[in-house]
Amino acid sequence: MAHKELNNKADFDAALATKDKFVFIYAYEGAIPPPAQENAKKFAATTDAYSLDVGKHQLAREHFKIEKVPTALVFKDGEEVKRVEQMNPEAMKSIEELLLS
Template identity: 60%
Template sequence: MAHKELNGKEDFTKALETKGRYVFIYAHDSEVPAPAQDSCRNAKKFSETTDAYGLNVAKYPVAKDHFKIEKVPTAIVYKDGKEIKRVDEMSQESIKEVEQILLS
């Protein structure tokens, strides 16, 4: 599951309109931290069910309001436009929680 970059409100809206698949959004404020990069490389197992997006909120600050992001990094999982799970300041434990959702 390679992350596609969200580059503005049109991309934000289009991502959330995805039906029948999980939408995973990883919000960060500059460089993607190493643990997240490792997670992305290991996440090929989710590519059948999940569209993954990176979101640089430093580059697109309007995204913080759009996705109600208070802390970074934050991971948000949606399905059919509805938020399923949100994890602020991701830890290894929280990454595993998200992976369990994406495997279900």
């Protein structure tokens, strides 16, 4: 499963209400790179993956306090547990370790 696009407040509320799974939100502008889509599939058993085009959704950008893109946000039971700005291989590894825990 690839990322599901978050387009409105109801989408955000439903995503953050997820229980017993991680919620991964990939905040970006423009297009989602293929490796990010592959990771969404890789962790589908433990994680619901969402994407957020902060260029289109300025209020969401402000709400989540996203200053740089791409930014990865990981939630568990409605609480933010990890945030990584400007993804790089080391940052991705730390997220992968969390999603596999």
